[in-house]
Amino acid sequence: MKIHEYQGKQIFAKYGIPVPKGVVAFTAEEAQKAAEQLLAETKAPVVVVKAQIHAGGRGKGGGVKVVKDGPSAVKDVAGKLLGMQLVTHQTGPEGQQVRRLYIEQGLDIARELYLGMVVDRETRRIALMASTEGGVEIEKVAEETPEKILTKYIDPVIGLGAYQARELAFGLRITDGSPDPKKTLKQFVSIVTRLCELFEKEDCSLCEVNPLIVTKQGDVVALDSKINFDDNAADRHPGWAELRDVDEEDPVELEAKAAGLSYVSLDGDIGCLVNGAGLAMSTMDIIQHYGGQPANFLDVGGGATKEQVTRAFKMILSSPKVKGIFVNIFGGIMKCDVIAEGVIAATKELGLKVPLVVRLEGTNVEQGKALLQNSGLAIQPADTMADGAQKIVAAIRG
Amino acid sequence: MAILVGKDTRVVVQGITGSAGKFHAAQCIAYGTQIVAGCTPGRGGETFSAPGPGDKPVNVPVFDTVTEAVKQTGATVSCIFVPALGAADAILEAADAGCDLVVCITEGIPVMDMIRTRRALAGRKTRLIGPNCPGIITPGACKIGIMPGHIHKVGKIGVVSRSGTLTYEAVGQLTALGLGQSTCIGIGGDPVGGLDFVDVLSLFNDDPDTYAVMMMGEIGGNAEERAADYIKTRMKKPVAGFIAGTTAPPGKRMGHAGAIISGGKGTAADKIAALEAAGVKVAPTPSEMGVTLKSML
Numbered sequence: 001m002k003i004h005e006y007q008g009k010q011i012f013a014k015y016g017i018p019v020p021k022g023v024v025a026f027t028a029e030e031a032q033k034a035a036e037q038l039l040a041e042t043k044a045p046v047v048v049v050k051a052q053i054h055a056g057g058r059g060k061g062g063g064v065k066v067v068k069d070g071p072s073a074v075k076d077v078a079g080k081l082l083g084m085q086l087v088t089h090q091t092g093p094e095g096q097q098v099r100r101l102y103i104e105q106g107l108d109i110a111r112e113l114y115l116g117m118v119v120d121r122e123t124r125r126i127a128l129m130a131s132t133e134g135g136v137e138i139e140k141v142a143e144e145t146p147e148k149i150l151t152k153y154i155d156p157v158i159g160l161g162a163y164q165a166r167e168l169a170f171g172l173r174i175t176d177g178s179p180d181p182k183k184t185l186k187q188f189v190s191i192v193t194r195l196c197e198l199f200e201k202e203d204c205s206l207c208e209v210n211p212l213i214v215t216k217q218g219d220v221v222a223l224d225s226k227i228n229f230d231d232n233a234a235d236r237h238p239g240w241a242e243l244r245d246v247d248e249e250d251p252v253e254l255e256a257k258a259a260g261l262s263y264v265s266l267d268g269d270i271g272c273l274v275n276g277a278g279l280a281m282s283t284m285d286i287i288q289h290y291g292g293q294p295a296n297f298l299d300v301g302g303g304a305t306k307e308q309v310t311r312a313f314k315m316i317l318s319s320p321k322v323k324g325i326f327v328n329i330f331g332g333i334m335k336c337d338v339i340a341e342g343v344i345a346a347t348k349e350l351g352l353k354v355p356l357v358v359r360l361e362g363t364n365v366e367q368g369k370a371l372l373q374n375s376g377l378a379i380q381p382a383d384t385m386a387d388g389a390q391k392i393v394a395a396i397r398g
Numbered sequence: 399m400a401i402l403v404g405k406d407t408r409v410v411v412q413g414i415t416g417s418a419g420k421f422h423a424a425q426c427i428a429y430g431t432q433i434v435a436g437c438t439p440g441r442g443g444e445t446f447s448a449p450g451p452g453d454k455p456v457n458v459p460v461f462d463t464v465t466e467a468v469k470q471t472g473a474t475v476s477c478i479f480v481p482a483l484g485a486a487d488a489i490l491e492a493a494d495a496g497c498d499l500v501v502c503i504t505e506g507i508p509v510m511d512m513i514r515t516r517r518a519l520a521g522r523k524t525r526l527i528g529p530n531c532p533g534i535i536t537p538g539a540c541k542i543g544i545m546p547g548h549i550h551k552v553g554k555i556g557v558v559s560r561s562g563t564l565t566y567e568a569v570g571q572l573t574a575l576g577l578g579q580s581t582c583i584g585i586g587g588d589p590v591g592g593l594d595f596v597d598v599l600s601l602f603n604d605d606p607d608t609y610a611v612m613m614m615g616e617i618g619g620n621a622e623e624r625a626a627d628y629i630k631t632r633m634k635k636p637v638a639g640f641i642a643g644t645t646a647p648p649g650k651r652m653g654h655a656g657a658i659i660s661g662g663k664g665t666a667a668d669k670i671a672a673l674e675a676a677g678v679k680v681a682p683t684p685s686e687m688g689v690t691l692k693s694m695l
Contacts, residue, residue: 090649119509121589121619124516156514203510233508235483262653277587277653278561278616281642282684285666288645289683297646299653302544302562303418330566332532332546333422361570363546385567386685 001229002054003243006102008207008225015198017191018221022104024052031078034103035071046106049077051098054248056210056226057088057137063098066106074103089137099247107221110177112211114138114149115192117199125153126199128160128192130168134211160196165189178218187220203233252315259311261300268293269323270392271316273309273343275300275334283328286385292393295322303333309342310349317350324396326388327358329368336360336368344375352377355395359388400581401556401601401608402499402525403475405539410435410464410473410497412480412488414446419479422503422544424448426477427456429541435467436460437476464488464495477533477542478502485529486511493524501542502528502592512590519592526592530654532562532584543584545569553578555691556602558595559614560587560621560654564642564684568612571688577695580608587616587654595625603633610636612691613678615669617643618657622669630676638691639673640681641666 009019021042023034035047051063058064063086065077078101085095112134120127131149133141141148150171152164169188175181191212199207206228213223234240246254256263262277266284270292274280277299284294296319300312316325329339339360347356359382360368372379380395382388409426413419414436427433427448435458436446442462450456461467464476476492478485478500485504492500507529519526527534533543537550549566551573559565565584572579583598585591595613602608611633615622622641629637643652644666651658658664670680681690 119513119589121621122624124513124590126513156510156517200510203508205509230509232482232506233510236508264650264652266647274563276561276563277657278559278564278614278642279567279684281616281646281652281657282564282567282640284646285642285644286683286685294645297650297652330563330570332563332566333544362549362566384685386683 001231001234001240001244002248003227003229004052004054004100004245005050005225006052007243008227009222011198011202011227012222012225015194017194017198018187018219019225020105020107020221020223022102025078025101025103026099028075028079028082031101031103032071032075035067035074038103038105039071042105044106047074048104048106049074049081050102050104051081051086052100052102053086053091053096053098054245055088055090055096057090058086061086061088063088096248107213107223108216109213110216111214113172113213114141115195115209115212117195117204117207119205120153123153125156126196128152128154128168128196130172132172134213138210154196156200160193162189162193165192168192174214178214180218184214184218184220191220191222203230203237204228205230252319256298256312256315259308261298261308261312263315264297266294266296268295269321269396271295271319271322271325273298273300273312273316273325273327275302275304275329275331279328279330283326283385283389286389287326287393290389290393292389292396295319300334304338306338306342306345309339310346313343313346314350317346317352322354324355324392325357326392327356328385328388329360329362331360331362331364331368335364336362337364337371340368340371344371344377347377355380355392357382357388357392357395359383359385400536400539401605402581403534403536403540403542405430406432407475407540408432408434408471408473409475409477409542410437410467410471412437412464412476412478412492414438414458414460414479415441415444416479418503420446422479423458425547426541429547431540431542433458434471435473437462437464437467439463442466464491464497468495468497473497475499475501475542478504480504482506482508486515489515489526490518493519493522497524499525499527500592501533502526503531503533503544504528505530507588509588509590512588516590527583528586528591530588530591531586532565534581534583536581537579545582545584549573550582551578553580554607554609555579556605556608556611557582558598558602558611559584560616561614561642564614567684568614568640568687572612572691575688575692577688577692580605587657589619595621596628599625599628599633603635608635610638610691610695612638612687614640614642614687616641616654616657617646617652617666618664620664623672626672626676626678629673629678636694637678638681638687638694639678640684640687641669641673642684
């Protein structure tokens with residue numbers, strides 16, 4: 001689960017990580033008011049207006065504006081940003097609509113650094129990465145100049161060692177140019193230590209500060225925040241529900257999640273219903289191998305009920321882009337007759353206007369096949385994955 | 399022979415009174431697995447009954463703790479069906495009780511729990527399979543997990559995979575070609591888990607009853623690349639492979655918590671290239687896994 005920058009900064013503040021002063025705004029008027037308040041409080045000459053969407057690269061995409069000319073100028077800028085489709089390298093070409101803004105205090109930036117944390121599978125630990133190349137796409141840095149990324153692995157028993165924090169600080173030459181090197185070093189060590197604590201306690205799957213800045217006064221401040229939570233831990237974090245912004249999420253994927261299904265929208269026209277993630281991915285692969293394009297990834301899971309299958313099948317049927325459907329089931333826990341019943345129930349309700357190919361294998365396969373055959377529905381049976389993929393591709397082309 | 403489990407393996411099922419635990423413990427018993435104990439805190443003293451092979455009734459005592467179950471029944475392997483937020487604790491309980499092998503079926507365990515659990519298992523004898531996996535089966539002898547037993551056949555092919563149903567698909571193809579399996583292991587689809595490809599490949603390498611290995615990987619992480627390194631330098635037996643997710647778009651999580659291409663890393667193309675460079679024959683489509691392996695014998 002993703003959250004907005006301003007929400008991430010509220011969590012940062014809770015852990016004592018310094019962030020600029022800021023106010024969230026949903027309208028241009030609120031933005032103006034926020035600017036008035038910030039300018040009065042900080043005595044700074046500028047405020048920054050930042051579009052809040054769940055994607056990175058907002059600055060480059062034109063979603064972050066530094067405003068010098070006071071609150072009414074902020075209102076104008078906010079009016080233009082709100083409602084626009086912001087396109088960044090992470091949103092895809094259609095972009096994401098801006099519905100919230102964060103109005104933030106301007107700071108005198110001396111240096112921009114990068115901090116990021118992820119789960120590293122190889123070491124089975126949290127990896128803390130730091131780089132002097134802040135404020136830019138870290139993917140690019142990783143590709144072009146990997147030596148500029150310093151990485152520390154955190155022992156879950158001990159947490160981040162103070163020495164590791166110091167090694168990063170000296171590796172980044174954090175004190176360079178600071179009027180008060182001692183203060184800067186101390187603040188940096190404190191920030192990375194608290195960030196590691198936050199990552200663990202809040203069950204993050206990703207946490208980035210890009211950029212982490214050093215001001216001309218030598219203070220270290222988190223100028224941005226990006227936090228993703230580990231969905232598996234949602235049950236022990238009741239507070240996450242309020243942080244969720246459903247406007248930022250794909251409505252079909254949300255519906256799937258509510259039904260306990262794993263669904264990802266894709267660009268093609270062949271709807272897929274499969275059990276198991278590996279088989280679902282392989283089904284997408286084999287459809288493309290035979291010249292088709294999958295409209296979705298849909299894993300109904302190992303032990304789906306008839307109701308879940310019905311709901312999943314309805315989601316596919318109701319998608320206007322779907323020109324054909326391929327059901328590929330290898331029943332283990334999942335029984336083939338349950339799948340068949342779900343498919344029949346959904347088609348009876350919504351009607352079947354597109355070709356449907358069904359491949360069943362495994363537990364109760366004979367009962368499942370018999371149910372489909374006796375249903376009177378125009379279903380093409382397939383014996384193997386390859387057979388099914390070829391049949392559905394041929395059917396939508398024909 | 400086969401690896402890790404056989405007909406004499408004695409198993410305790412943690413969470414045997416829950417709906418998943420009940421159903422699958424019964425399935426394992428029907429397959430002939432020696433389920434000798436169950437564990438559900440607060441339900442100690444109860445008996446779990448299910449028909450074994452030939453419909454002979456099997457009665458399994460339920461204990462409050464795994465330590466007690468191990469002490470009373472001599473179980474050496476645990477199979478876990480405990481709900482996600484309690485599963486990491488269940489793994490540690492089994493390890494502390496002295497189990498040699500823990501098979502964790504549970505899906506949806508927070509990754510932070512698994513990071514701590516892996517750290518806690520370091521230096522112990524306990525091996526972990528999973529979580530979020532179908533389990534392990536030595537056909538004709540011992541099934542610990544949720545895979546459909548009837549698609550398997552006794553034989554000489556080792557099977558290892560990150561995915562459940564894709565494993566069934568491969569096993570189904572092998573069996574249809576007359577190629578039985580020595581042992582099949584689903585190592586699970588989570589970013590942090592127990593045995594990885596290299597661990598399982600090295601067990602198959604040393605097993606005189608395994609003649610060849612079929613491995614199925616998927617996008618995300620670099621476990622397949624590390625497996626390729628191992629195969630190149632150490633593997634004495636033919637390996638056929640398949641990688642799921644050739645057409646998956648970057649940045650989208652494909653069902654498994656581990657299956658995501660991020661920052662241009664973990665693509666199927668990279669993995670296929672690494673495996674082929676190590677001498678692995680990679681099936682061009684998931685329908686050709688069995689025939690690809692057969693062509694190497």
